[in-house]
Amino acid sequence: MKFRSSLLLSAALMAAGAANAQFQKPEDAVKYRQNVMSVMGTHFSRIGAMANGRVPFDAKKAQDDADVVKTLSHLPWAAFTPETQKLDSKTKPEFWTETDKAKAGADKLMVATNALDAAAKTGSLDALKKSFGEAAGTCKSCHDAYKAK
Numbered sequence: 327m328k329f330r331s332s333l334l335l336s337a338a339l340m341a342a343g344a345a346n347a348q349f350q351k352p353e354d355a356v357k358y359r360q361n362v363m364s365v366m367g368t369h370f371s372r373i374g375a376m377a378n379g380r381v382p383f384d385a386k387k388a389q390d391d392a393d394v395v396k397t398l399s400h401l402p403w404a405a406f407t408p409e410t411q412k413l414d415s416k417t418k419p420e421f422w423t424e425t426d427k428a429k430a431g432a433d434k435l436m437v438a439t440n441a442l443d444a445a446a447k448t449g450s451l452d453a454l455k456k457s458f459g460e461a462a463g464t465c466k467s468c469h470d471a472y473k474a475k
């Protein structure tokens with residue numbers, strides 16, 4: 327009986343932990359999402375430099391950057407696990423109480439980076455500029471709402 331209930335308990339604990347099993351420690355999740363957003367920002371800024379005329383437009387480079395941004399935009403959300411809240415002074419408390427709104431923002435980002443990638447693939451600088459502006463708006467709205475200064 328004792329053995330059986332401990333088996334059931336382990337199964338329940340495993341099910342509860344399954345969602346977070348990707349990260350061994352909460353610290354790892356924080357580092358992961360900050361690193362992903364840093365690399366995403368690097369490539370997004372490179373597109374921005376072309377969109378804003380600070381560096382010459384290179385369609386191939388823009389495509390490569392947009393591909394990275396699109397892929398990375400899918401990653402941070404899963405790393406905002408509840409047990410990381412106390413570790414991360416860069417995330418405002420509102421983020422943890424408005425998770426539906428925050429998730430809607432993350433989804434909007436993924437739609438925008440998909441559009442940015444599609445725009446980059448057309449090879450048109452005008453299309454890139456438009457999609458860059460829209461994607462930057464999705465970055466900014468979540469950062470304004472949830473990123474601590």
Ligand code: ASC
Nearest residue numbers: 367370371374462463465466
């Ligand atoms: C970037 C970057 C962001 C966004 C944001 C858009 O290049 O790193 O977080 O653009 O500044 O407003």
